[in-house]
Amino acid sequence: MKKMLVFLAPYRTYVGLVLVLTFLQTMSTLYLPQLMSHIVDHGIVLGREHYILHMGLWMLAITILGGMAAVGASYFAAHASSGFGQRLRSRIFRHVEAFGLAEFNQIGTSSLIVRTTNDVMQVQQLVNMMLRMMVIAPLTAIGGIAMAIHTSPHLSESLIIIIPLLGLAIAAVLGRGLGLFRVLQSKVDRLNRVVRENLIGVRVVRAFHRESLERRRFFDANTDLTDTSVRVFQLMALMMPVVTLIMNLATVAVFWWGSLQIAPRGLEVGSLMAFVQYIMQIMFSVMMLSMMAFMIPRGEASAQRIEEVLQIRLAITDSTETPLTPLPRDWAELSFRHVSFAYPGAEAPALEDISFTAHLGQTVAIIGGTGSGKSTLINLVVRFYDPTAGTITLDGVDIRTLPLETLRQSLGLVPQKAVLFSGSVVENIRYGNPEASEDEIFAALKTAQAWEFVSGLEGSLHHLLDQGGANLSGGQRQRLAIARAIVRHPNIYLFDDSFSALDYKTDALLRRSLKEQTQDAIVLLVAQRIATIVDADLILVLDDGKLVGQGRHRDLLQNCAVYREIAESQLSPEEIA
Template sequence: MLIRLLRTRLRPYAPTIALVVVLQLVQTLATLYLPTLNAGIINNGVLTGDTGYVLSTGGVMIAVTLLQILAAAAAVFFGARVAMGVGRDLRSAVFSRVQDFSVREVGRFGASSLITRTTNDVQQIQMLTVLGLTMLVAAPLMCVGGIVMAVSQDVPLAALLLIFVPLLAGVVGLIVRRMPTLFRGMQKHVDQVNRMMREQITGIRVIRAFVKDEHEQRRYADANAELMGVALRAGRLMALTMPAVVVVWELATVAVIWVGGHRIGSGELQIGSLIAFLSYLMQILMAVMMTTFLMMQVPRAAVSAERIGEVLTTESSVVTPAAPVTALSEKMRGRLDIRGADFSYPGAEEPVLRGVDLTARPGRTTAVIGSTGSGKTTLLGLVPRLFDATGGEVRVGGVDVRDLDPQVLSRTVGLVPQKPYLFSGTIASNLRYGNPDATDEELWHALDTAQAKGFVEAMAEGLDAPVAQGGSNLSGGQRQRIAIARALVVKPGIYLFDDSFSALDYATDAALRAALARETADATVVIVAQRVSTIRGADRIVVLDEGRVVGTGTHRELMRENHTYREIVLSQISEEEAA
């Protein structure tokens, strides 16, 4: 997965990568050439007293060093640009894929895991890309080139490399092979810590209300300690690498000096050649160390690549049609027909919806009511394709929603969810979320209809008043009314209100419903509500029980004929009020 992911993402940067490779070649050749020049200065200049040779060769060394520095700096610069570009592309790809997911896929991964995959996992791929571009070319070339140049200085001394290079590679290999399992566990624990942090920030009011601060701190501390434990085990392995490399390098240095000293004493080796050999030995071992650092990053990046690949290869259960219907006739635009709809969550023992039929027409209000868990919200979610029905069909404007262009469907259906969510920005930016071209007059009209004009006018900035993430600086009722106004700005043919009046007082609820009746006179309105007073005036009421339709009719008809509906009504109001 790692190789496939990198190959795909690096392809657009091929010219820059080629430049980095050339720069790495120049840097490595310059590095390999310097010890030879140094040996020449010692053997042919210092020991013979030839000052001219020392000065001329020293000038060449300075030029080669400058070339080496420039090539190294340029290679790191362009390599970092490629890595940052790959990170940007991966984040964009993951984000785009998640945007295509239905509620089912988002629930499968979890929000905290998706955030970790978009941030931490992408960073691991970025790090590997940087190390790969700056070391993958230089390390092998320096190792091979160092061996060749070392042999050119003295063959008997080079025989020592046959002992120490395999020894170092073996030690590093033993350490690296244990890392993937630890890194995989590490990323899972990062997911867990992110999930708990997200829960505790979102649920801070509940935590404070039940005085569970210490309990939540212990939970987070336990999760954090588990992450620390795995990280420490991985860190200990990584910490072993450097001492192992240093020990082998020191042993190799001692062996080379001991053997080389005897050869100098016997006249078989010059001092400059021994110094050059030691330089090449250091370069060889440095190449092995560079490879080690790269290999240490590979297991973690491989785990991250698997996790990113899971997201990128997961197909959404809500698929855009190959030949979508791009327009609906005005006569049919507001028609909604749900026929025999079934829906089951993956792995669930029982379906949430079973053979549900619902018909709604323009100019009429259809209400859906039922006990908690009866499938009301799931039923509404089928219309805008938050997820697709696992059986039956949902038709908007006479066309199956699975055959409609998503843009057409979003313009035709306006959903006000059970939990209204506002984005950070301003009142105006939230209202224009579905219709960027809406004028200020249209925004104020929508706010007036949603009974939100008063509190927005009371804000100093009006439409430009800031909104915090999630609308946390507004009350629940204010958020609901702005969410309703946001749907009104789009002017869809079908309005879906999923228990969107629960946070309103009775007076505001009544005023809002009266204003909505005028505003949506030519549109189809479907209301899900727990409060009987909100839906008793609907043209048609659908009663759900355990995912099945157990009754349809007006309020009076259902009170006479439907036991389930009668129970719900009498649990809220008296017999006289219900009449």
């Protein structure tokens, strides 16, 4: 939590104003019982109406001053804590944006969402309460004790019993509740994960008629969170009656003991009333501190969860060796040199000793069985992961020495699962190139074989898509994702099994159009269908992470058993011959 207070630095002026105004509010609160004491002892008892009016006006002025100070302190505390929350959320978001796939797998998407929203809100509320309660409560308690001793040293001996008794009662309640706050956030994580999985997988849930299972999963997570919350808030609810009971008993005891001191020790009635007011202020201060004691564990637990995110060291770091300039259009080759890669904690490498070179204007196809490492190879080019051995070079330059922005600006990636965003069709296409003109967008859609269905949509280019493109078919989403990559005019096109949802006719038309579009670029194409890659300049055959063959279609049919086996499963003997 201490490390996060650095995000309050830009608001130190507001924090200073909160401290000053809180001090004025506290002083006005402590001074009012003294004025009341004077009114009772020197005004009411002696019947001096002018004195009562004069002191009453002073009380009114101090009350107004204290009220204005309280409003101002709350205003500036709200500004400071809200600004703190905004900066903290921005810092988390920027850090998470730099995550590679390994970092996302480490924490999980659901937990990252909760930490960026709910956990930051908990810490923000704690900061706001600290600026108010953690300042005003100690000031009021210390000032109240000092003023109580000044008002009646003899009655002040009662504080030796009252304050420890109140502290013990609060500690007994808190001792049972502090650990529950640390559990509460993990329960929120679990509920969020269940809801997110259910909403994302709603089609699968309905297709397999598993609504009852999902309802049971949600009920279990929701009940678990509810039970923990109930236990926490039951303890919090117990705090108020315990503290109120002790305060009322203390008030009765002080009045009883004070009444015995009026005659023999000359204690004035106004002083007794002022002393009781100070006792109440001290107890309210202790109660505020006890409420903070409830808030701190929850805020601290949230702060620790946020700190876990911020402390994650990025496996993929940006290079500063090369200036941030676009790659030239006339660069020559992409080369893998004895590249191996193993996922963290994996028993065997996903890729092992991969070497090949792709030249400008070539289409390099990658084929192999499920789990052979095809998508992993594409991820290494994008630097979602870095090789554990070997190098990947562009024109002889290791891509790890290039700034990530420079590298990724030169790539046009179409992932295995087409990802679209809520918004219009044109906004999704311009995601690949914000400067793209309508003519470029039209050309990209024509090349991707998407213009035919886009032109039929209501609003055409300005047709609004649901989140994830849910109001389009799988093939339509894939074609829009391909158009988004084409409009980028990249040096390297990366198609990760991006034609799987297309029919054979659309597939053939798309490949023919792409051939014309990508003559001055390299195309890396992951595919499952032989028909998609039969015309590739170079075909890489992967099997269990190893490169078992590379060459053109005809050559591989003759000298690569794995490729021939795949071909025989898809093509007729006449087509193979």
